[in-house]
Amino acid sequence: METISYHNRSFRILAAFGATMFILFYGRTFDLHHALSKPLFWYAFIVSFCVALLIVKIIHEMTVYLDGRFDWRKNFWQRITYQVFLGIFIPALIDVIVFTAYFLVLRKNIVHTGFLSSDLLRVVFLLALLNAYYYIHYRLLTRKHVHEQTSNHSNSDILNIDHNGLHLHLHVKTDVLLIYRDVRVTKVRTVNGNEYTTNHSLAQLNRQYKKQGICQINQSFLVNLYMLKGYINVEKRDSYSPIIKPAYRAAFPESLSHEFVVTRKYSDDFRERLADI
Template identity: 25%
Template sequence: MKETTPVYKDFWFRIIGCLLISEIIDSIGREESLLQRLGSKYFYYDLLGGFVIALLLWEVTRFAIIKLDRRFDWLEKPVQRITLQLLLAVLLPALLSFVFTMIFMKLAYRQNIFETGWLNSEFYTVILFILFVNVIYFTWWLLLKWTKQGTADRSVKTQTREYPVIEVAKAGKKLLLPQEDIACAFLSNGYCYVKLFSGESFMTSYTLEELARMLDESVFFRANRQTLLNRKSCQSYKSIENGKIELDIHPPLKNAVIVSQKRASEFRKWVVSPLSST
């Protein structure tokens, strides 16, 4: 089954982050303090222009990362993911930052970007900003991955266990019986039989040991070597000689069902223990 693409709830994180990076880049190489620059209209031009550029770069980077998340898992396809991440989420945004800044300088200040110090100073800060955004989303991806895996593991542990149907034979046909219909299983003349609450009995190719492993242990109990019974079939029980327990079950079997002294304590715990979810 295809995994769900991680959802990054980061709207305000992007807005605030772009404002901060715009201010950081604008302050590079300036001697004036932030308070001094607040009184100049050019501060707001630069802040707005830098914010728009940063937001565009962030959106391009984020878009590329989300697309890659859908097709190239970091853990399953690391080489392809790293290569495409560098091309689409680092180099492409870096190139676009140059183009956007060149356009902004030309339109806002009639400046030629090659005649400024932008390529020798601010450009490196922009690259660090792009790398930082990549690291953020990679870390976020890991967190979501681990959180999802932990939730899935807990779900597997708590989900209802599915028990197999039991195959029995009748008149040359194979019947499939759900465990809730089975009152008990018993041995007779070397053969294993399954008895339903309706009173019908069917021969099965399973051994009692196999049935005990297949059926819900909170519902079925191995009373002795000859009998495996459903808790619902046990109507009552009483202690008899030598610490043994005699069971009254329905539908009844031909022979009395006796729990040995060795298993008597285990039976008493089982008969009052909670049933597993079904």
Template identity: 25%
Template sequence: MYGTGARYLDSLSNTSFFIKLLAAFLIAGFFIEFVHRVTVQLDKSYDWKEKPLVRLLLQFALGMLLPGIIDLFFLSIYQWYFGINTMYKDPSAQSSFPVMALPVFLFNVYYLFYYHILRNKQDKEQTPSSNEILLVQQGTKTIPIFLTDIRFIYHQNRMNYLVTCEESKFYLNETLDELERNLPHRDFFRVNRKMIIHYRACLNFKSNGHGKLILNLEPPFAGEVTVSQNRSTQFKEWIKR
């Protein structure tokens, strides 16, 4: 209705008003979801802190420019279908495109601030320090192990084990899911369902030709250690630190 000169209260008695309102909500919902999906995918490959310039360009191109073009297309169809004419002597002053494009910009700003709030919270919770330890069991004794001494944690025969840099092995009560949540993500990575490794444990890795990665660990692990195909890209970014 913006730019048409219509009276809002008078329009409430018109059935077509609610049809137009529903169409506007569907378009708005589409753009909220579109910007959200673009942002989530970019978060996976182009972190704001690691690649700020590339991320800024891609966010602008895919999160603002592309939705703006699609927005203009939707707006043209919308106005044609409902017979809305907003073209006056000064089209730029009456066009409703800036009003429709503004939410696309605001969605991007919202996700940017939301990302940084979550990232700062995560960094505070997971900032590693030299005196962080993990408690392990050995018989009736409870032993504190420095996180920097851990090389990998694995699941075998319904048991979870921890191996240190000195090749000492300990039993763990926690599940791998619990450990993955509590260990600092900067230093530890869940390579597959049955293993979490410290970055110092990885001597080298290679592709098996099918998208997976095969790791060579130190201390040596009895068995093949692989990174699944859907985690391989994330692993390569993580191991660069």
């Protein structure tokens, strides 16, 4: 999976500075001239700014790391889980640890400073905003790439699959037996009996791989016509049961046999296209 280059070092420095000023002055009278004359302000500013830079750097590195492993579009729930843990929880924990040490140096108990009840909540809010920025930035940076990839593969024989860490390139005409919708998940069944999930819809796959023999037979099934020997009539009028070639029957799950039917709506297109194979 491609690693994204954000080129946002200046933004990260400004974000750290802005977050520092927000935390230091939120809920207090904004008197910068008075604050600059106080040594305690400078101690707090230097520590807060350094911690902010560290946290922003951690979030940046973790985001780049996750970009290379969990695509936001293809693995959204996995990605958001890791992003919240590595991009919000861990940085917030680091912030608490550093400021606990800071207040100990000042001979103060962090519990009695109000940090945990007020400042920490604002820190978490700012962390969430920064992670949201990276999500939006990712979508914008990859939008053109996704569009080009879709265009380049519109007439391709290759179906790219990202499944549980596996990155596969299936030749539709020779590798794919059928594609079906299982509740809300689209599944691809290969001629070897393996099954993978994809984020593509049946309608999209039907359009994209029509020239490679993919044909819709009902609302839930696409079949590779090159894997069929023919079809037989069933009791219901204008409905048919596809006959899979003997070499591929072992890969067909019997649990799907009662749904593997060409319904009336798709029967004419199915018969015409099968006759041309």
